[in-house]
Amino acid sequence: MIGEKSKQGGATITPLVYLVDDDEDFREEMVLGLSRLGLEVHGFHDAAALYRVYATRPPDIVILDIGLEGEDGLAIAAHLRASQSLGIIMATARSSIDDRVDGLTRGADAYLVKPIDLRELAATIVALNERLKRLRTPSQPPPPTPQWALVEGGWVLTDGIGHRLRLTTSEQCFLGRLFSERGKTVGRRALVEALGADVYDFNYGHLDTIASRLRRRAEKSNMLLPLHTIRGSGFAFSD
Structure with missing residues (x-):
């Protein structure tokens, strides 16, 4: 069986896989099929759902659709690539050479085009996991x-751990409010109030701009920011 669990030092080892796709039928089909092949797979509908679980239990491999609402698959790949060593597989309907090159450049290890055969996806997961295991050095202490x-x-x-980022005024107000309720979702209205703006005369899309700019600036400072957009609610900062 492709997903046969291997034994190493008496312990059963199998890769932990997260699949992010907003197509519920495809997501459920792949999760069920891969699970039947012996892989541990969990499905998520968007970036926010992924990040919430990723913060407490990082996977070995992430499978990403590109066309997600909110933060797309390419942005997620670039964000995750700055963190621990993990495998990233793009599973998308976008098939042009430009799309493939963009996906691989942004951090994907493999790029598969829908419709995807379950066996091909499983084989890609296993091969990528084996390659990553060879690259990892167990003697090194964890980061x-x-x-x-x-x-x-x-x-x-x-x-x-040695990285610092000086904040702008809006970023300081924004993060200060999130830190006051660390790990919880802070509503958009509360964040607008923290900015000192009029909640009735404010472009709420500016909050997404602040968050996006903050993530980019943090990445340039080698910081993987646990700042999560909670769709329809607000934002959360959780380790």
């Missing part, structure tokens, strides 16, 4: 866990 904090009066974000 340090970030300890996020706002310092210097709330104007500097630090991850506690």
